[in-house]
Amino acid sequence: MRKTWILTCCLLLLLATNVHAADITSFDIFGPAQTKVNILVLPAKGGGVGNSFVGVVQNDIGFLPFLHLVYPNEVLGGDTSKGLKAENIDFKPLLLGHIDLVMTTGVNGGNIEARVYETYSQKLLVGKAYSGVDAGGVVRVGDRFSAQLMRVLTGKSGFFDSTLAFSKRSRGGKEIYTASALGRDLHQITRDGGFNVSPSWSKNGAHIAYTNISDKGHRLGIWDRAGRFSRLRKFPGNIAISPTYAPDGRIAVALSLHGHAEIYMLDGAMNPGKALAPSWGISVSPSFDLAGDKMVFCSGRMGGPQIFLLHTGSGQVERVTYEGSYNTHPSLSPDGRFVVFARMTGAGQRIFIRDLGVNQERQITFGPGNDEDPSFDPDGYFVSFCSTRLGGSKIFVTTRYGDPAKQIPTGPGDAMAPAWGVAPALN
Numbered sequence: 001m002r003k004t005w006i007l008t009c010c011l012l013l014l015l016a017t018n019v020h021a022a023d024i025t026s027f028d029i030f031g032p033a034q035t036k037v038n039i040l041v042l043p044a045k046g047g048g049v050g051n052s053f054v055g056v057v058q059n060d061i062g063f064l065p066f067l068h069l070v071y072p073n074e075v076l077g078g079d080t081s082k083g084l085k086a087e088n089i090d091f092k093p094l095l096l097g098h099i100d101l102v103m104t105t106g107v108n109g110g111n112i113e114a115r116v117y118e119t120y121s122q123k124l125l126v127g128k129a130y131s132g133v134d135a136g137g138v139v140r141v142g143d144r145f146s147a148q149l150m151r152v153l154t155g156k157s158g159f160f161d162s163t164l165a166f167s168k169r170s171r172g173g174k175e176i177y178t179a180s181a182l183g184r185d186l187h188q189i190t191r192d193g194g195f196n197v198s199p200s201w202s203k204n205g206a207h208i209a210y211t212n213i214s215d216k217g218h219r220l221g222i223w224d225r226a227g228r229f230s231r232l233r234k235f236p237g238n239i240a241i242s243p244t245y246a247p248d249g250r251i252a253v254a255l256s257l258h259g260h261a262e263i264y265m266l267d268g269a270m271n272p273g274k275a276l277a278p279s280w281g282i283s284v285s286p287s288f289d290l291a292g293d294k295m296v297f298c299s300g301r302m303g304g305p306q307i308f309l310l311h312t313g314s315g316q317v318e319r320v321t322y323e324g325s326y327n328t329h330p331s332l333s334p335d336g337r338f339v340v341f342a343r344m345t346g347a348g349q350r351i352f353i354r355d356l357g358v359n360q361e362r363q364i365t366f367g368p369g370n371d372e373d374p375s376f377d378p379d380g381y382f383v384s385f386c387s388t389r390l391g392g393s394k395i396f397v398t399t400r401y402g403d404p405a406k407q408i409p410t411g412p413g414d415a416m417a418p419a420w421g422v423a424p425a426l427n
Contacts, residue, residue: 029066029154029381034401037153039101039116040070040094042079049138050107053114056142057103060182063159064150065403070099084115086122094119101125110134114145116152126152143182158379163425165189165199165208166386166395166418168410176210176223180425181377181384181397183409187426189223190230196221198417202245203290205423209243209251220253220270225423233270242285247292252276254284263297277310277317285329289336296320296330296339307341309356320354323361327352329373333380338400340364340374340383351385353400364402371396373417384408384418 027035041058044050061069072078075097080090084104094102105114110133116126126149130141147160159181168177168188176190176199190196194214201208208223212232218240219232234240237256244252246265254261255272261282264272277283281301288295295310307320307330321327326344333339340353349370354361365371369388376383384397387405393414396405408418 027066027153029156034066034399036066036068037100038068038070038098039103040072040075040097040099041103042072042081042105044105044107044112045081045083046107048107049110049133049135050105050112052135052138053107053112053133053142053145054105056139057114057146060143060146060160063182063397063406064146065399065401066154067101070097075099084113086117086124089117089122091119091122112138112141116149125149139184143180143184156379156381158377158420158422159382161422161424162378163201163205163421163423164384164395164408164418165201165210165421166410166415167195167197167199167210168415169413176208176221177410177415178208178421178426179408179410181382181408181420185425185427186409186411189228189426190221192221192230192232198242199419200244201419201421201423202249203247203422204249205421207245208419208421209245209253211241211243220251222251225426235272244286244288246288246295247290252286252288252295254282254286263295276312277308277315283308287330287332287339289332290334291336294332294336296332298328298330298341307339307354309339320356321361331375331383333376333400334378335380338376338380340376340400342372342374342385351383351398353383353402362402364398364400365396365405375419376400377420378422384420386416386418 044054061067076093080093082088084106099119103116111131112133113129133141147157151157163178165178167174174195176196177188179186192212196210196212199208199210206225210221212219212221219234220240221230221232223230235255239256239261241254251266255264262275263283263286279301281299283299285298286295298305299308304325305328307327309318309320324343328342330339330341342349343352349372351365351371351374352361352363371385371387374383374385382397386393387396393416395408395415395418398405
């Protein structure tokens with residue numbers, strides 16, 4: 001009777017695993033309940049650069065909160081594989097250990113082959129081979145494999161395929177830098193002197209707009225990715241801040257043409273038109289959805305800074321934030337559904353997100369220190385921001401669900417005002 005009971009329990013356990021595994025091939029990380037999947041990454045067969053490759057993938061998986069990394073010493077029997085293929089893997093201990101996915105890696109000289117299987121169905125989800133991989137190229141190859149894994153599981157890979165631009169202290173001022181979302185390929189792209197802040201990518205990743213502040217006043221900077229050079233333009237008035245690319249390639253920027261900062265759209269010749277959401281109060285920090293139908297911005301038209309939404313077609317403006325007396329730096333998700341912003345609280349500045357569809361908001365960062373300058377990634381899932389939680393100002397990434405924040409390596413010195421772009425990092 002005891003043996004029958006144990007067998008029944010094991011069968012129920014495997015059945016529960018089957019129900020979960022059936023949903024793994026493609027799951028919705030944007031849904032109300034974020035799925036968590038256990039993935040076991042086995043040691044590389046053949047050693048060499050394979051060990052480094054496995055280490056890179058494990059590090060990358062740490063940035064994906066919907067994947068929970070499991071190590072061989074956490075599984076009964078440890079590494080139960082004798083090779084890369086499904087027939088070389090004993091899946092039974094993995095099923096008993098609630099492992100949803102298993103990754104195998106094989107190395108032959110500079111050739112790397114990696115595979116990911118569902119443990120219940122033993123179905124191959126990802127299989128990639130890379131030739132001529134040396135120590136210098138293993139990081140890039142590992143990132144490419146991680147991007148493919150994310151793409152297969154979620155249909156999105158913007159986190160790995162995009163680039164962050166940000167402001168970084170340099171020689172007494174600030175310059176604009178770029179790096180991948182993992183902190184790879186760090187490059188200083190401006191050398192204008194003064195303080196270069198508030199970068200914004202064009203929607204095609206070809207340009208970055210930013211503000212240059214020096215003894216010559218405020219100037220709009222535009223960096224060209226293809227030529228890797230910048231040009232600066234001065235406008236009437238004392239202010240030219242928070243430039244942002246609209247989806248059609250034009251730039252919206254806050255200018256003080258008539259005494260206080262208002263947001264203007266520049267035409268192809270960089271001439272400002274009418275103010276987009278005129279009022280007596282200061283308006284700055286525009287951010288657009290991918291369709292260009294909505295623009296969120298920060299304005300003091302009601303007194304203290306609050307977040308507002310402009311419907312670009314009708315010109316109608318509606319208030320977004322009602323809680324708190326100091327809400328700034330909004331970023332609109334590509335689909336126009338969510339806006340993230342910084343709010344001053346009793347514990348310092350924190351990042352909040354508001355669902356415009358249901359008019360609900362929640363806090364997604366919790367310090368310590370101050371959290372500022374949030375920016376959505378191209379998929380609207382990850383949120384980058386700068387924080388002083390570890391001393392100085394560094395860049396971190398969380399998700400719109402408020403998953404534990406992870407720091408993005410940006411080298412020594414303060415880094416702030418991150419902005420996502422769709423183009424891959426510079427080589």
